Amino acid sequence: MSEHVAPGGNEAPASEPTEQAVPATVRERLSPVVMEIYAAGDFHRVDMRTIAREAGMSFRTIYRYFGDKESLLFYFIQYWLSGLYPAALKPLDGDGDLHSKLLGVLRLHFEFYEKNPNIGRIIFMTVPLERWMRDPSYAQRELMLRMLNAIKDAQQQGAVRHDLDSRLILDMFNAIFNRAFLMWEYRRRSYSLVAQAEPMLSVLWSGVASNKGPAKAPASTSTKTAAKNSLTRKTSAA
Template identity: 30%
Template sequence: MARKTVKRSPSAGAAKAKGEDAPAQGQGRPARRRLSPDERRSQIVAAAKALFSEEGIDQVSMRKIAREVGITQAAIYQHFENKEAILFVIIEDFFGDLLEALSSAIASEVEPLRKLRAGMRAYIEYGLSRPEAYRLVFMTPMSGLVRAGVAVPRTAEATLQPSKGALAFNVLDGAVREVVNRGMTRHSSTDLLAEAIWAAGHGIVSLLITHNEFPWTDPAKVIDLQIDLLFRGLLHEGCPMRTGMF
């Protein structure tokens, strides 16, 4: 009597070793849809972002991210070289949305000083709306600033292929330059003023994020007053906008 040959489907273990989704077992159970490379990358980034926020970047390994997603450690390296590469994607996404927020805020104003003020307000509101992402980008030991190109926005290399971080900073830089060119400011160094304004915005965002339990009188009023005080110091005393704007 001839032996009947049974065709076996790939085992779940074999599929997992290749970094694939395991086929469903049992009668009536729908097969799991295999994710596209883009979908898998998005899944990895989302899992890593949550783990980075909860445990800290240094405490999260590629193995842990892979386990969270449900794939093998070997499979995750098919999509990202290391966790720094995943962090870079998170950073670029953050700065891409920030760029849109800044550009939209500045475009809504005509007068240069109001443009700058609107941009600063947009930066603060955006940071406060994404506290965990803001922590990862600006408030972790493995800072994303250099990787995102923000620390070197004025080099020839960054100019040829600017990152989203550099482009976002350039929106602020451009608004500051316009105010300086109108002769409104005490200082004529655009670079210095842009950095000082960014430092002030970052300071209030990080303070409100890390001390959100503090009984603030009114966070919105604190933000407005902080911006007012900054701009009063920014403008020279003879500038009519110094008293007329606020």
């Protein structure tokens, strides 16, 4: 039977499962099973009946709350990441420089994935990105907006190159997570992931740091006109 069709055709699943809608008993029972199965296997080979069997729950119960294996996984990714956010936002608070803020955010992420490698495996290796990008859990909008604002502030202060799009800097920063985790897994976790934060950020920082002063606001029309008139008078006098 297709996982997208309700048993008997009568029971409609919740379209967007929320932490409030899913009973805590169901969530806590499924969480370790979902994590273990998705971290160890191919996303496309996982099926909800296997999850139901391993969790000792009925297929109907799981279907009632999630509907399909994609919604099930994305729900639990959001649930697991509650252990990372909003803690990862704390370095962005206060008046510190951007380098310190980015390093703090990077360290918190690496600490989390070093302690929870199966979550990292699921996020960076198992999830089909094309599908996940269409799910609200992918965006992490609050974190991204706060980081963009921090980057823009640093550009205005002259600490970061203002000839670069702030989104490009953010994309480069986010790319560190993916590559760092993949190589850590490939190398059998033979070193500290957290210890990679500072040298990795230093490489990025050397490319975006500015030696110039704060970004200057564009000259107003009246200022430009005055300067032009002054130049004309000087030329005439000569």
